[in-house]
Amino acid sequence: MTPSSKPRPTWGGVPLERRRILLGMAAIGGFLAVDLGAVAYAGGWIGTAHRLTPHIFIKAFEWVNGKQSGFRKNHAKGVAVAGYFDSNGNGREVSRAAVFRSGRTPVLGRFSLAGGNAHAADMAATARGLGLAFGFPGGAQWRTAMLNLPVFPDSSPQGFYDRLLASKPSPGTGKPDPEATAAFLAAHPETAKAMKIIGQSPPTPGFADSTFRSLNTFYFISESGSRTPVRWSLVPVTPPPPRTSSGPNALFDAVVRQIRSGPLQWKLMLTLGAPSDPLDDATLSWPADRRAIDAGTLTLTSIETERAGNARDINFDPLVLPPGIERSDDPLLSPRSAVYAASYRVRAREPKSAPAVNVDEVAL
């Protein structure tokens, strides 16, 4: 019996030829290799060993702070606030954003402390955050996440990542390893310089008398289409006398008591940059004589414990911008947006637990 006398296998009535089967397998194999290879590379399954990804930031926060189920991976400790922004119309000179027309825009916000430990004790030296969402949840929203610092410590995502790793508390002392800190500062002179600037303006007693800054530069687009580089800040208007509070939530308890006794107010100042100013480096300050427009007053009238449906569930992504405000080329901005989104996704699916700051437990 010779091989040729065997009946040929068929598919759909068509006899199969070895040459065509091999050709077909090669074509399908080639297509799948390119198609699935592209998906694996794009999806970060291969080729991510030497690049920073949002996921790597999330892992690093967990490595430094332990599992913080349901909380923001950075600025984990916070409290929700609400109020409004009264625009005086002056901001229209540089931006066509609706928020700068004369009138009132509702605002949701959140005071926070930097760091990924949702139950860390309040420290005066910890950077204070204020996230705001103007006009939430409308279509022309403006979100911003600000700090009470004159400049940001890092100019690049790599710098932030390295600083995060160096900040891990040592098991013995509970403080960052001095050697790791020294090695980090040697590798990142821009941070060493920024720390010097930050050290020159010590923090105020509390949230209520803190000046909060955008730190990154943004472009404001006017009605006529002109683009102005802007850094904004919220400057406290006659801050109330500081309340003496103590304990692990001293800073938060104080601001809870202050808002209970009366609204807190800040002026929104738009500082206009010159083309020669550092527009894409948040570690560098602008000359002090830059013109600033007083665009109106932010008033915070209420404060509440983080819970479902309030500021807890808002991602204060600094690139949720209304028409009339655009991002600059600052290399921190897109990574901030990407990592905030990753943090939001992870915490959204994690079980939630009670936040450290409970407004109802703060005695009058």
Added chain:
Amino acid sequence: MSTEIKDTAAAATPSHKFTALSRMFHWLTAILIFAALLIGFTMVNWLAGYTDLRVIHMSVGALILLVVVLRIVNRVRHHPPAWPPTVGRLEGKAVILSERALYALLLAQPLVGWAMVSASGTPVRVFGVLRLPPIAPFNIDVFSVLREAHSILAYLLVAVVAAHVSAVLAHSIVLSDGMLRRMTFHIGRRERSKI
């Protein structure tokens, strides 16, 4: 008898081809879906490119939604040409199932993406100017379900598209049954008339 004018130069007569409109829709969808998937997978792993790619991804998604709705209308109004005789009964069932799965995934994925951004309370803006209304309430639990679904549907799309292309290549190359040519445009010479 049929009064159809047979194209003697091509093996596939007009009745064995999809209509020009259907073919156009098909290849447009193919380009858009490959782009949306690759951009989507890339953007969530690329810090510097995230913001720009997100805008493109959402705009491509909006286009896919529009094209798929038009395609479904077109599919209902135009019956596709008969399969080559090489498609048996069992395989025919698989073909029908995979076609329906593709349409369902192509329709669901942009809607889930749109709803998930809505549920996070973030405005949905496409092509830089067009603002779409929210289609889900602001709710982090709703967001989470939709966000995870968006990833699962993306992987399902990769799998179904890979199976779809592999099956067409197997038919066209191994069986030489002209499966692919039902969907191609003839540009230039038409001498490659194998069945």
